[in-house]
Amino acid sequence: MKIMQGSLPLQEEEMRRSVHKLYEEVFPCYFSDAVIETLKKNRVLALPNANSHAGTLKGAFEIMACLKTIIIILEERKTSDEAVELFNRNSRMLNELGVFFPLNHEQFFMDDKQMDLPLHPAQPANMYLI
Numbered sequence: 728m729k730i731m732q733g734s735l736p737l738q739e740e741e742m743r744r745s746v747h748k749l750y751e752e753v754f755p756c757y758f759s760d761a762v763i764e765t766l767k768k769n770r771v772l773a774l775p776n777a778n779s780h781a782g783t784l785k786g787a788f789e790i791m792a793c794l795k796t797i798i799i800i801l802e803e804r805k806t807s808d809e810a811v812e813l814f815n816r817n818s819r820m821l822n823e824l825g826v827f828f829p830l831n832h833e834q835f836f837m838d839d840k841q842m843d844l845p846l847h848p849a850q851p852a853n854m855y856l857i
Contacts, residue, residue, distance in 0.1 A: 738787040739774075745794035746772045753801045757835045775825035790824055793817040797828075806836050 749772060754763050766772075774790070796817045800810050814832040821828040 735784070735787070738784075738791065742774055742787065742790055742794065745791065745798065746774065748798060749794070749801075753798060757801070769827075771827055771829065772821075773827060786824055789820060790826060793821045793824075793826075797821075800832075801835060804836070806832075 750763065750767070754766070758766070772794075797814060799805075800814045805814075811832045818828050818831060
């Protein structure tokens with residue numbers, strides 16, 4: 728018999744926040760609104776239910792670490808061989824943990840996809856002009 732600890736509500740909330748950040752802040756820098764909607768319809772990055780590996784303490788930590796790593800690589804536009812390997816390994820781990828993520832590093836950093844600004848207005852950090 729093996730005893731497993733379940734994920735905590737704060738971990739589940741952090742996973743949801745990371746997915747939201749990818750969709751609302753990171754993906755718009757790389758994909759059009761139509762592509763992002765297609766990703767949502769195909770349940771890309773849909774978090775699995777509590778009965779899967781994500782429902783365990785270890786699974787939740789692994790998913791959080793994978794999502795954060797992918798966010799950092801995309802936000803900092805890292806294209807080194809090490810970053811490519813790290814991105815693709817974390818993408819593969821997400822899929823193994825039950826989080827559908829069919830994208831690889833090359834899909835974000837193709838020459839015709841790279842742009843400096845989001846395709847739709849981003850949320851301002853504050854409401855005052857400096």
